[in-house]
Amino acid sequence: MHHRGYLNQYKQLIDLTAAVQPIELTHNxxxxxxxxxxxxAVLKLPI
Structure with a gap:
């Protein structure tokens, strides 16, 4: 049952990536x- 641990970690990684992406998008x-x-503001400054 070694396989299952890998799948779980992979799923967690995907969930984490999905959670982080919207934050990055909002940040951008x-x-x-x-x-x-x-x-x-710079354009409206009197020179």
Whole structure:
């Protein structure tokens, strides 16, 4: 029954990856929003 332990670990790894992906995606969206806000702020600054 050595096989089963491997399958369990593999499943846990997949679950973990599935849990982490949305966090990364949200993080990337937040970064791009921040960059946009900074660009807008810089454009509106009186030079």
């Amino acid at each position: 969206i937040l970064i791009s929003v921040k960059v946009k806000l900074v660009q807008i």
